[in-house]
Amino acid sequence: MRVRLALAAALTAGLAAPAGAQTAGCTIEARSDPPGQVLTCGGGLTIRTEPGTALGLIDRNRDGRPEGARLRAKGALIALPPGQGGFQVLTPHAIAAVRGTIWAVDVSAGQTSVFVERGRVAVRRPGGPAVLLAEGDGVDVKRGTGPLRVVRWAPARAAALLARFGR
Template sequence: MSVTASHRAGPARAGVLAGALSVLAAHLAALPAAAQGRSCTVTPYTDPPRQVLSCPDGFTLSAESGSSYRLIDRNRDGRPEAAELDGRGLLVDAPPRRGGFQIMTPHAIASVRGTVWAVDVTASRTSVFVQTGAVSVRRPGGPAVILGAGDGVDVEAGTAPLEVKRWGVERAAGLLGRFGR
């Protein structure tokens, strides 16, 4: 599965979201019958505007309105192992499972085995926040830092060491609120 979903804010948002969902549904329907029984479903929400991909193994991926991302299903089993995120945000709720989940952005690579975490991408920065569990974050080709529950990191261009910080309640709630959390 390689699906690109791009959403725009404003009056056309509902049409764009519906279009992205139909593309995802078409890709899911094209999977072999054996994979379809194990594949994920997509549900749109309006408050706040987002779409939620739910898989039978308990994995969920929430994409806020305006997000630009591509899901990656390397083994074509109907469940994504990774996402490329170019703009806005994704929230991942990944139960411990074989292979974990990874989000790749222009600035960072974040990987997990089982946790709840969010990634926000702007033109100049990727921010990662962990609600529960632990996440490894690194620049492409750079050393990783490990974030625990309540920790976040801002990854900007350059080579300066990544600095893990305890996020304040306001900043964490602001990001998580974009996903209805």
């Protein structure tokens, strides 16, 4: 069942809003296998979340197409076709930005993990230098100032994260 929800006041101000609050141009659909929600927006943007995810959309220009999201807990799988503009995910530890790809972001109390299934994603700490992830790469971002280390994720780790979103 698809439900179209009204634009939340916090979202129109460019602030994060609860996962249940969407822009006028997005719909949300509950999924049961695996459990979670799928948010579908204009331009082919799709965000799949798992239960307990704390996600809020950012739509600064109020056009109904979010340009980012704040992710405070749990995980989200983001898909954006190439050529559809940019999208970024802000977490307590990192900023992941993309122009068109499929990637997953997982937030826990101590770190943010980013994995790229397809395409390329730039990841950085707020105010820090970015690293570029390619397909199969991941990075674990913890508080601090040490350099970010891009690694090729083991197939088991990548599969475990992607399985949380039915992939």
